Amino acid sequence: MTSIITNVAAMTALQTLQATNKMMDENQNRISTGYRVADARDNAAYWSIATTMRSDNGAMSAVKDSLGIGAATVDTAYTALNSAKDVLNQIKDKLTTATQDGVDRTKVQDEITQLQEQLKSIANSASFSGQNWLSIDSNATGYDANKQVVANFSRDTSGALTIGTITVDTSKVALFDSSPTGGSAILNGGQGGNTNLGVVANGSASTTTNGSFGTLALTAFATASTIVTLDSNDSISFEISVNGGDAKAVTINKSVVDTALGTTDGKIDSQAHWIAVLNGALAAAGVGAQAVANGANGIDIKSNSASDGTTASSVKISSSAADQGTSVDKIDISKAGTTSDDIKKYLLVVDDAISKVTAGASTLGALQNRIDSQKTFVSNLMDTIDKGIGTLVDADMTEESTKLKALQTQQQLGVQALSIANASSQAILKLFQG
Structure with missing residues (x-):
C-alpha cells in the first residue's frame, strides 16, 4: 500500500x-x-579501573621521587664516610710516626688536631634535605636511629593501601653523637677506650644471707638508664662466690651481651637488658646465682639457694685503651707522660674506628644498590601499569580510521x-x- x-x-x-x-x-x-573509553558512560567498569590505576600511578611517581631523595641522602652519607676513612688513615699514619723515639709529638699532635677537626667538619656537612645521618644527638626528643626511605606503593584485593619503606639504621654509620656519653657513634663513643662502662674499677662488696650485690660494687647495674656499649676490646669482669665456695670469674664482653640480647651492637640500655646480660654471664661462669630486679632501677645478684649468701670481689673493667679513657676525637699524644705504648693503644682505637667506618660505608653501598634497583623496578612498574590502562581504554586508531571510512x-x-x-x-x- x-x-x-x-x-x-x-x-x-x-x-x-x-x-x-x-x-x-x-x-x-x-x-x-x-580513548575508546573516555568517560564512565562509555564503559563504567573499565573507566573505574583505569581511573583508580591512574591515581595509583601518580602515587608511584611520588614514590620514585622519594627514592631519588633517599638515594641522594645515602650518597651524601657514603661520600662523607669515604672521606672520613681517608682522614682516619692519615691520623693512623701520624700516630705510627709518633711511636718513634725523638719525634716531636707536640708537632704531630698539631696535625692530628686539625685532622680531628676535619672529621667533625665532614660529619656536620653530610646533610641532605635537612637529614644528617653522621652527626646526631641520640638524646634529642623523639630521636630514632632508624630512618625510613619510601620504597613502594601498593593496593591489595580489598582496596587497602600500603606504603612500603626501606629502613636504615643510622646508629651503625653515625660518626659523632652530641649526647653526653657519645652513644654508639664511631668517633666519640662506642669503640675501644669506652668511657661509659659505669663500673667501679677494683671495687668489691660482700653480702650476708641472700643479701644484695651489685648496687655497691657495680654502679652501672643499679641504674636502668645507664647505657653501655661494649666492642671487641671491652670487658667487665669480677669474681663471685656463693655460700663461701670457691670464687668464680665472671666476664661480660660484647659476645656475652649479643648472645644474651640477640643483638650485634654490644649495647646494654635498660635494667631488663642488664639483668639478661648478668644472668647470661653468671650461667656461662657456672655460678649458682641470678640477677633480679630490686625496685625500678636496682639489681641484686642472689644465690639460687635461699640460705646461701654471695660475695663479690675484684670488680674490673678492661679495654684496649681503658687507661686512656679515650675515643678518636680525644686523642692527644702531647700530654706529659705519654709513652709509645700509650700511642699504640691509640692506634688500636683508630684502627677500630676505621673498621667501623669501612663497615658503615659497605652497608650504605649495599643500600645504594637496593635503592637503585627499586627505582628501576618502580619505573618499569609504572610503564606496565600505563600499558594495562591503555589496553582497557585506548582506541585502536587504525581500526577507528577504517570504521570512519565505512561510516x-x-x-x-x-x-x-x-x-x-x-x-x-x-x-x-x-x-x-x-
Missing part, C-alpha cells in the same frame, strides 16, 4: 541514517580523544536512501495528472 500520510520507506531510511550518524559521532570522539559511506547511502524514499511520494502526483 502506498500512503502519502505514512511513508514507511522514509521512516526506515531516517532511522538508519540517525544510527549511522550516532556511530560516526562516537567514532569521531574516539579519534579526537584517542562515511553508510552516511552517504543513508542520505541517498532517504532522498529516494521521499521522492517516491512525488510519483503519486503523476497518477492524478492528465
Whole structure:
C-alpha cells in the first residue's frame, strides 16, 4: 500500500541514517580523544579501573621521587664516610710516626688536631634535605636511629593501601653523637677506650644471707638508664662466690651481651637488658646465682639457694685503651707522660674506628644498590601499569580510521536512501495528472 500520510520507506531510511550518524559521532570522539573509553558512560567498569590505576600511578611517581631523595641522602652519607676513612688513615699514619723515639709529638699532635677537626667538619656537612645521618644527638626528643626511605606503593584485593619503606639504621654509620656519653657513634663513643662502662674499677662488696650485690660494687647495674656499649676490646669482669665456695670469674664482653640480647651492637640500655646480660654471664661462669630486679632501677645478684649468701670481689673493667679513657676525637699524644705504648693503644682505637667506618660505608653501598634497583623496578612498574590502562581504554586508531571510512559511506547511502524514499511520494502526483 502506498500512503502519502505514512511513508514507511522514509521512516526506515531516517532511522538508519540517525544510527549511522550516532556511530560516526562516537567514532569521531574516539579519534579526537584517542580513548575508546573516555568517560564512565562509555564503559563504567573499565573507566573505574583505569581511573583508580591512574591515581595509583601518580602515587608511584611520588614514590620514585622519594627514592631519588633517599638515594641522594645515602650518597651524601657514603661520600662523607669515604672521606672520613681517608682522614682516619692519615691520623693512623701520624700516630705510627709518633711511636718513634725523638719525634716531636707536640708537632704531630698539631696535625692530628686539625685532622680531628676535619672529621667533625665532614660529619656536620653530610646533610641532605635537612637529614644528617653522621652527626646526631641520640638524646634529642623523639630521636630514632632508624630512618625510613619510601620504597613502594601498593593496593591489595580489598582496596587497602600500603606504603612500603626501606629502613636504615643510622646508629651503625653515625660518626659523632652530641649526647653526653657519645652513644654508639664511631668517633666519640662506642669503640675501644669506652668511657661509659659505669663500673667501679677494683671495687668489691660482700653480702650476708641472700643479701644484695651489685648496687655497691657495680654502679652501672643499679641504674636502668645507664647505657653501655661494649666492642671487641671491652670487658667487665669480677669474681663471685656463693655460700663461701670457691670464687668464680665472671666476664661480660660484647659476645656475652649479643648472645644474651640477640643483638650485634654490644649495647646494654635498660635494667631488663642488664639483668639478661648478668644472668647470661653468671650461667656461662657456672655460678649458682641470678640477677633480679630490686625496685625500678636496682639489681641484686642472689644465690639460687635461699640460705646461701654471695660475695663479690675484684670488680674490673678492661679495654684496649681503658687507661686512656679515650675515643678518636680525644686523642692527644702531647700530654706529659705519654709513652709509645700509650700511642699504640691509640692506634688500636683508630684502627677500630676505621673498621667501623669501612663497615658503615659497605652497608650504605649495599643500600645504594637496593635503592637503585627499586627505582628501576618502580619505573618499569609504572610503564606496565600505563600499558594495562591503555589496553582497557585506548582506541585502536587504525581500526577507528577504517570504521570512519565505512561510516562515511553508510552516511552517504543513508542520505541517498532517504532522498529516494521521499521522492517516491512525488510519483503519486503523476497518477492524478492528465
